[in-house]
Amino acid sequence: MDQITKILDRLLALHPKEIDLSLGRMHRLLAALGNPENRLPPVVHVAGTNGKGSVTATMRAILEASGKRCHVYTSPHLVSFNERIRLGTDGSFVTDPVLYDALHRCEEANAGEEITFFEITTAAALLIFAEHPADILLLEVGLGGRLDATNVIDQPVVTVITPVSMDHEKFLGDDLAVIAAEKAGIIKQGVPVVSAAQPEEAFPAIVRQAARKRAALKVFGQDFVAQHDQGRMAFQDDDGLIDLPLPVLGGGHQFANAGLAIAALKAAGLLPDETTITEGLKSVNWPGRLQPVMHGYLLDLCPEGAEVWIDGGHNPGAGVSVAQFMGEQEERSPRPLYLVAGMLTTKDPVGYFLPFHGLVRHVGTVPISTTTTARSPEDLADLARCAGLEATPFPSLDAALADVAACAEKDGEPPRILICGSLYLAGEALARNGTAPD
Template sequence: MDQITAILDRLLALHPKEIDLSLGRMERLLKALGSPEKHLPPVIHIAGTNGKGSVTAAMRAMLEAGGKRCHVYTSPHLVSFNERIRLGTDGQLVSDPVLYDALHRCEEANDGAEITFFEITTAAAFLLFREHPADVLLLEVGLGGRLDATNLIDDPVATIITPVSMDHEKFLGDSLAAIAAEKAGILKRGCPAVIAQQREEAGEVIRKAAQRVGAPALVYGEDYTACEDQGRLAFQDVAGVTDLPLPNLRGGHQILNAAVAIAALKAAGLWPGDEAAAAGLKAINWPGRLQALVQGPLFDLAPEGSEIWLDGGHNPGAGVSVAAFMGEREEQSPRPLYLIAGMLTTKDPVGFFRPFKGLARHVATVPITSANNARDPFDLADLARAADLEATPFPNLQAAFKDVMDCAAKDGEPPRILICGSLYLVGEILAINGMAPN
């Protein structure tokens, strides 16, 4: 076992629960570390259910194209924990020695006290972001917002609420309004709040929260908007229309995510200029989000002409977006769509699968070996059937993939395969295919 794995395992054992939303433990540890959260570059704080990572990736790409150095904090990771922390000093993921040193110092400062894994690793990230120079910190919320470990930043230059969907109901509430209220907990007085397109129930809660705390709100559809126009991205706000290239991320929902990123950089006073923004949008890289597999062991197993897609979306809102993209692909190039899906027990499979009704020919359900709370494939198949899809459970990914290939052979045409339902599953696929993010 290497040093990083060993220390992460020790930190994971410091609290009996994986998730226990609170700020007290984090405040205690940060104080013991010399309050690194008070000595960070300008922060853009990002909450929401869907699109946080894509919005963050778009902002990073545009800022870096304009010569800015970006610290980035995201979660979860796909293959390696290091993916969660990108240091703007060199633009690279944190190295093992630097990560170990920060984790070790946090472990010593914590002195065995109860603290969650996310809290103590976020403290380590804050240490690194204080000690390494950068121009901007793009800080993604882990879960919720109000009581998230990242929500100890007093004066961000902008906050963002991406689309809110039903997810993590056990921790955030069992209604869209309750979940939206938790997300809106990151809003700060005097700090611009960039609000993505929302369902009415969520949008109303977020706008009222912004008014209550005195955060100037920029609302999608009112203060800014975007659409595809003749193969280009047309962004519009009070300054007029900005003509930009489409983002290098697939799916119509990525136009909305790019719009949020553009609005946030403008609101934060960090707009790099139209030319740099255009270069950034064309260079965005965010693995595991409608990512096409075009090489590697799995790709080599599929018949010529097949399409293999990876997406880590795992809630009803993500299901709508991914199914819409697959529907567009079907219109452009008809072929049978097969899903290979694995999900966690904390997710809503019926809500995720329902948008694929009439589109997916079959769902092969598989276990997720890298997650302790993965849903049993037999249970997941039952829930796919509850969404009116045909489904069969399999003991592993290889068996599911072979079945899809057998079905494709009977069909006599190359399949379109979507491997979906969990970022953990996507991470396993990328590891198998030798495509770890960097």
């Protein structure tokens, strides 16, 4: 076991609860560390249920195309914890020595006090960001917003709220209005806020908080829009239209994500010229989200001509977006669709699977070995059947893919395979394939 794994395991044991939303422990630890949150580069703070990572990746690509050095904080990771912390110094994930040093200093400063894993690792990230030069920090909320460990930033340059949907109900509430109010907790006094189009139940909470904080609010579909237009993407707001290339990330929802990223940078005064935006959009990379598998071990397990995708979306909103994308693929190139799915006990499998009804040939459910909160394949198969899908449990990802291969050989059709349902499973699949994020 390496040093990073050992210290992460120790930090995981410091609090009896996996998630406990509060800012008191975070403020205590940051004070003991000399308040690194006050020594950060300008911060773009991003909350929401779906699309946070894609919006953040798009902003990063545009900013880096303009010559800006971007620190980036995202969670969870797919394969290596280091993926959560990207340094603007050279654009790479944090190295093991730098990460270990920060984690060790946080462990010492915490002095054995109770603290959640996300809080102490977020403190380590802020310490690293404060001690390495960059022009901007793109800071993604972990869970919720109001009491999230990242919400210790008093004056970001802009706050961003991506689409809100049902997720983490145990911690955030069981209706969209309450969840949206938690997300809107990142809105700060006088700081512009940019929001995705929201469900009717969610939108009022965001409007109220923006008004309370006197924060200028821009909303997708009202103040700006990004849409497909004759093989290009058109971004339009009150200042006019920008003609841009199509998003490189898969799915129609990526138009809205790209538009949200552009509008956020504009609200923060960070948007470069049209040529630079174009250059940035062409280089967006966000692994594990409708990611095609072009080579590697998993593809070798599949029948010749198979099309394989990996996606970590795990809630009903993600299910809608991913199913819509798969439906578009079916229209372009018909072939039988097989899901290989794994999910956590904290998620809503029926809500995730329902949008795939009528689209999927079969669901193979598999275990997830990198978390203790995964549903059993048998339980997940039962829930997939509740959503009207045919499902069979398998002991492993390899076994599920072998079954798809056997079905495809019998049918004589190359399959389309989607490995889905959890970022943990997406990470395991990428690691198994030998294509972990670089």
